[in-house]
Amino acid sequence: MNKKFAVIGLGDFGLSVALSLAEKGAEVIAIDRDMEIIEDIKDKVTYAVRMDSTDEKALRSLGVDKVDAVIISMGTNFEDTILTSVLLLQMKVKKVIARATSKIHEKILTKLGVDQVISPDFEIANKVANTLMSDDILDFVSIGEEYSIFQIRAPKAFIGKSLQEIDLRIRYNLNLITIKREYKVVDEATGEELTKQRIYGVPTSTTIVEENDILVLFGKEKDIKKVID
Template sequence: MEITGNKFALIGLGDFGAHLAMVLSEKGAEVLAIDQNMDNLEEVKDSVAHTVCLDATEEKALMSQGIDEYDAVIVCIGDEFEETLLVVTVLQSLGVKRIIARATTPRHAQILRHLQIKEVILPAVDAADRLANKLLFQSKLSSLELSSDYEIIEVDAPDKFVGKNLRELELRVHYDVSLITIKRIELKPRLLGGTREVEHIIGIPSPDTVIERGDVLMLFGKKESVQRMMAD
């Protein structure tokens, strides 16, 4: 799930929804948390900008919150799939421009996509994909033998690098580090429709390789050299 903008409404404050609400808030987003259960709202009220207790299947109730003005509405209801379908239908009727819905099974995800919901989250499946990619990559990394002076270090691409190619950056000249490769998240089709995030190793970068937002750079060099690069 790629998030742009900074104003989000979350419907359903179970474990998944509450955690997502707090993470978005920590990253500077304005979050409206919606749930019918006051106890769930109590858990996040000190962490998010707004909380409201209402039945999200009621069109007038959602309309009163200006729900169509949010950058995205994320439906995080877990086990009650029928309720998820009702909420999604109401949001569509209110003209919400971006709806992201959680599904607990691939079959539910397929139904949501038939309702023209383009962004469907399958937390368990997505977590498995990420873990598999991480484990496979780590197994390759652990096979490398390095001296005591040098390390292979992964860092998130700094904002100052985004949109620039390696020829412009001249990492070896300016920071005395070498870029081995780049890990990049790409969207791949699922068998049942929709897309999933897959971590992709782009291979040996060329001087014309452009750094994109969200890239993870694998660097070879001294730790202090990488720290200087990140601090500049």
Template sequence: MKREFAVIGLGRFGASVCQELSAEGMEVLAIDKMESKVNDFRHIASHAVIADSTDEKALKELGIRNIDHVIVAIGDDIQASILTTLILKELGIKKVTVKAQSNHHEKVLLKIGADHVIHPERDMGKKIAHSLISNNFLDHLELSNEHSIIEIKASKKMIGKTLVELDIRARYGCNVVAIRSKATNKMNISPLATDKIEAGDVLIIIGADKDISKFEKHLVIDE
């Protein structure tokens, strides 16, 4: 059964989310106040409508209550973003994901019930910075303001050593939660301390940002 999504705000971020969800075969309701933006999605989204998301009556008429997950991707209008989020939660939407413009904006969104808040520009900046520092860095996922998961390719300092030899948890406060083997292309969940890291292996690491930073400086960057 297809999941149903609504994307409110068809700027660059909202448009990208809408396109990707549609490409994955999801049912997507695209909403924006501007007719030109809505017209661009009439043949992409399942439904594309012109509406003011701060108008509770308009959202009810669109059947927003039947949507599984609503993404609020409103651009620079923070007031509209907050009001839309508030209305959606009051209407009983199970999951509301909202794009935030700042940390203060995020705090307000969380207080009024947003289920997930994302900072596309900030998060992309982090990924780019990590990739510039080390070619071994593959991906970064923020779990909270202070904790993340990173995906890194085994560096020269790791190859041929076991997890117990590297002693990552004791030295850096991070946990290796999985290793994807290049040889077998299989994911080893909860690897053993005696597991040896081979060239091309990919490690999934979880920890506090400050600990991950220390780990990267000492073990990930090849000199």
């Protein structure tokens, strides 16, 4: 059975979520007050409806109370975000996810009891800042409560050593998830040697860190800094 979702607010973020869910095979109810947006998306989702999301009868008539999750993304219209969130919680929707555009909004939505509050603008800004501040941090994904998954270049001090010797968990309070390792292939058409990456798999204590390895680590930012400083 396909999962069912409702997306309320079809700005850039909400529209992207709705289209992505639909492309993955989910049933999507897309809701916005702008008829032009509804016309643009109506052939790409299950239902696209112009309506007021604070109207409980209208929401129930669409079956919003029976979906697997509702994503609220109304941008700067925070009053409607609050009213819609409260209404959905009262309707006992399985999961309510709301987008916050400020830290204060994030706190308010959390206090209301929203199941998940997302702040994509802050997360992207933090991600860009971290990667700019250190050439060794290639990418990271925050998963909450100070913890993230980081991809970093293998420090010179680690190269040629086994994971047992490095002892990431004890010395740095970090867990290694996997290693991305370079390998060479020859292009059959041109004869040119190409460099590609593959996932090493599940590293063991005897795994040796090689030059150009990318370590995928789980832990706190303050502990990652101990490795790359």
